[in-house]
Amino acid sequence: MTTAEDPQPSNTEPAFQIELRRLEKSYGQGRVRRSVLNGLDFQAQAGQTVALLGRSGSGKSTLLNLLAGIDQPDAGEVLVNGRHQSHLTDSERTDFRRRQVGFIYQSFLLIPTLTAFENIALVLELNDVRGGELKRRTATMLDDIGLSDRGGSYPDQLSGGEQQRIAIARALVHRPKLVLADEPTGNLDEDSGRSMLALMHSLVSQQHGLLVMVTHSLAVARSAERVLTLEQGKLFEREGEFAW
C-alpha cells in the first residue's frame, strides 16, 4: 500500500486496479425496497479516465460511494489491487480512503470553518504529513490551481469556481490512486467547467491515477477515455459513440 509520502509511483509497484464483481445494492425496506445496482461488473486501472452516465437515481453516486469504500454492497465484491474490500475492517477501509482516494463533490463540500489553505492541508495532516512538508505541498497545490493568493480565504469568501478548484486540490494533494468526481462541473458555468476539467485531467495524469467521473454532461463524458452508462443496475461500455 502506498502512502501520501510517496511522491511518485514506483516502477516495480504493480499498477493500481479496481474491479467490481456482480455488485448489488438496493435501498428501502421490505416490499418498498428498490434495487439500484443489479449484478454490476466493472474493471479499471491507473492511468485511465472513466465517465459514468445515467439517469437521475440510476445509482451513479452509489457506485462512487462503493468504489470509495464509504458504503457497502448488499452482494458482490469490490476488489482493489485484487484485495476484497469486504474483508477489510472499518479502520482499514478508512485508511484506504485516506491514502488512496480523492473525492470531488458537485457542491464542493468545503469545511466552512477552515481557510482554503487549511481545507487542502487537512488531507495531508490526516496522512501524517506535518510542518514544512505540509506547507510546501499545500502551497504548490494552490499554485497549481492558480489560487496561491487566496489561501487565507474562507469558503464563503470564494466564488463557486474558486471553491471547486480548492475541492479538486483537496482531492489530489495527497496523490491518491483513485480520484472520484461526482458531477464535478455541475455547479459551474460552461467556461469555468471546461477549465476545471482540464485542470483535473492534467493533475490526475501527472499522478498517474484512475479518474472516475459521474456526469450528465456530454462535454465531460467526451473528455474521458472510457464512457459507461448505468442502466437498470448494470454498466454498459459505450465504445466509439463518444470518441473523437
Place this chain on the structure above:
Amino acid sequence: MTMPMSLKSVSLLHRSSWGYLRRHPWQTGLMGLGIALAVAMVVAVDVANASARRAFALTLESVTAGASHQILGGPSGIDERIYTSLRTDLGFRSSAPVIRGRVRVQGRTLILLGTDPFSEVALNGVQPDSLALADAKVRINPIRVLLQQPSVVLSQQTAQQLGLKSSESFNLDIDGAIKSVVLAATFEADNAAAAEGLVFADMSTAQWLLGRFGVIDSIDLHLQNDEVEPLREWLPAGLTLIDTGNRQQRLMQMSAAFHHNLTAMSLLALLVAALLIVNTVTFSVLKRRTSLGILRSLGVTRSELIRLICIETLIVAVVFGVLGCAFGVALGQVLVRFVSGTISDLYFHLHVTAFLLDYRSIAKGFVLGLGTAFISSLVPAWEAGKSLPVQVLQRSVVESGWHRRLPWMLLFGAVLAALGSAWLQWPSGSLWGGFAALGLQVVGFCLCIPALLMLLVKLIMAVFGYGFGISTRMAVRGIARGVSRSGLAVAALALALSVTVGVGVMIGSFRQTVIHWLEQSLQGDMHISVRNRNTQSVPADLIDDLRHSAEVFQLRQIRRTLVETQFGPLRLMAVASPTPLVTPELIMASEANWQTRLQEDEGVMISETLAYHRSLSSGDSITLLTDVGEKTFSVLGVFYDYTSSRGLLLMDDQVYRQWWRDQRVTAISLSRPPNVSAELWHQRVAERLVPYSETLQWHSSEGIRTLSLALFDRTFTITQALRLLVIVVAMVAIISALLALQLERQQQYALLRAMGMKPGQLMAMVLTETGLMGLVAALLAMPMGVVMADVLIDVINRRSFGWSIQFYWAWETFLQAFALGILSALVAGLYPAWRAARLQPANGLREQ
C-alpha cells in the same frame, strides 16, 4: 401575498408543525426535558416550602390549641395557682393550662403536651368524649386518662409510625431520663398532620414526666375583646397576655427569608432552563429554515409564522410541564425533609413531618414553566417571522444576524449588570429588591456571554492557533461559527457554574466566619450544660466545688433562657464571668465602658442579627418582661453571633438574678490552669462529672466546634441540593445545544469520514470543541461567581438573616467549579461525539 390564510390551510400549517415535532423526537424531547426540569425545580421548592410553612403553622396551632390569647410566664414558668385563681376568682372558664416539653421516643423527637382535659373541653366547647386540639378531634374519655396514670394519648398515625398499640407500655427519653408510660388511647385526627408528633398527657402526668411540679408554661384563653384589658391589669408581675394570632404571624415571618432564598434558587434554575428552551426552539427554526422559507414564499404571514412556532412550543410546554409537575411533587417530598430540618435547626422545632401538598404550588410552577417557554420561543419565532422569505432559506443569515447583534448584546448586558449593581447600592433595599438586582446582573451577564465567547475564541486562536493541528482549529472555529447555539450553551453552563461558585463561596465564607467566631467566642476548655434548660440546673455544690478546685483556672457561669420582649420571644444569656462577657474581636459597636455599665447601668448587649432586624444600635433600649413586670434595658453594644438569626441578648448574671426569680444555672465553662496537659485535665474533670451524667453533658471546645460545624453543614444541605439540581438543568442545556450543533454538522462529519478521518479522531475533535466550551464557560463563570457570592454575602444574607460574613476565597470551590465545567461539557459531548463517530459517511453525504 398578504391575504389571510384560510382556516383549512392554517390547520394544515399546524399539521406540518406537529409532523416536525413527531419526526424529531430528540429535539422535542430535549426541549421538553428542559421545561420539565425547570417546572420540577420550581414546583419542588415551592411545594417543600409550602409544606414546611403549613407544618410550621400546624405546629404553632397545635401547641396553642386554637386559643385567641395566651398568658405567658418568664423562664421559671407560671405558678399553677394563678390558673386556679383565674378560673375561680375571675371566672374565666374558657381557659386551659398547658405545659410542654420535648421527649424522645425510639430516637424521634416529639412534643409532650400536658393539658387539663376538662378545661380543654370548656375552652373548645366540645363534648367530654370528643376533645378538640387544634385541627385534631380527639375522641377519648378524659376520665379514663386521669385514672390510668402515667398514661399518654397519641394520634393513630403517630402510634402507627412508632408501632404502638393501646394499653402498651413504652419509654419516653426526657433529657436522658427514661420514664415508662402507658398508651391509654389513640385517636383519629381530622387533620392527621396537625396531631403528628404530639404526645398528649393530662397536666399532672406531664408535670411529673417533665419534673416541673406546680408549674405550667402558659394558659390558653378564649377572650372577648372587652375581657382583654381587665385581665391584663389583673395579671401578676412577670406574666404577660399575648394575642396568639399576632405571635404566630411573627414566628412565621422568622423563616420567611429562608423560604425566599430557596425560591430564588429555583428561579435561577428556571433561567437556565429558559436558555435551554431558547436554544432548542432556535435549533428547530434553523432546522426547518427551508420549510419555513417555503411557507413564507407561499404567502404565510409573519404573524402566522410566529404564532405557529409559539403554539408549537406551548404544546410541548403543556405536555412536559405536566410531567415536570409530577416530578416536582416527588422531588418536593424529598426536599421538604431538608427544609423542615433547617427550620427546626434555625427557628422552631417542627413536629409535623408529613408532606402537605399545596395545589397552588403546582399551578404556580406550571404557569411559570409555560410562561418561560412562551417568552423563550418569542425570540427565535420573531427572528423567523421578520426575515424575508429568501433569507429564511439561508442558514448563514441567522448566524450573521447573531454576529451583527453581538456588540449590542454585550452593551445591553453590561448596562443591565451596571443597573443591577447600582440597585444593590440602594441603602434601604428589601430582600426581593436584592434578588431583582441580582437577577438583572445575571441576565446582563448571560447577554454578554456570546460576545465574550467570540472574543475568547479569537484570543485562543491568536495565541495558540499556530500550535494547533487543523482538526483542532476546526473545532475551535466551530464554536465561533455556530455562536447562536454555542453561545447559549456556554451561557447556560456558565450561569450554572457561577451559581456553584457563588453559593459555594458564600457557604465557604460563612463556614470560615463561623469557625473564626467559634474560636473567639468559645471561652474555656470544657463546656458543661444541663440536658433540659427548662427544668434542670447545674448543681450549686458542683459549681462551688469546681470554683475552688486547683484544677480549674477560671469558671464561667451561664443561664440561657427565653424571654418575652416587645419583639416577641428572644433568647437571653446571663453570664457571670471573671473575664469580659464578649471578647473585643466580637464587638461590632459599643458604648464607652460597656463592661462595667452592664452591671452598673443594668444594660444589655445585643446580637448583630437583632440589631439589624429591629434597627437597634448602641444607646437604644429594649423592653423585657421580667418576673416583676416590664423593664427597659439600655443597649450598650452589638456583638457578632451566629447561633440564631432570631437574635440574642447578653446580660450580666447579677442583673438577671435581680430581675428574674430564677436561680438556675444552665451551663458552665471551665479553663484549665496553664502548663497542664489538656488530655489529662479533661480526663480528671470528666471523672468528677460522672455522678452528674443524668442531668449534665459536657464537651471540649473542640467537641463544641465539631458539633456546631456539623449543624452548620446540615443547615446548608438543602442549598447544596438545589445547587446540584441547577447543574443538572445546565447539563441538559449543554447536551441539547451540543446535540443540535452536531446534528447540524452531520454532513461535514460524513465528509471528514469519507476523507479518511477515523471515528476516534472525529470523537476527539467533537470533544475538543465541547471541552473548550466547558473551559470558556468555567472561565467566564469565575468572575460572575465572585460577584454573585459578594451579593449573596453582603446583600441577600444581610437582608435575610442580618449576619456579617467575611468574604473568604474558597479556592477549592473555584477549582471544583472549573473541573465541573470542563467535565460537564465533556460528558455532555460524549453522546454527540459517539454519534458523530458512528455516522455512516454514505448516509451523511446522501443529503448532497
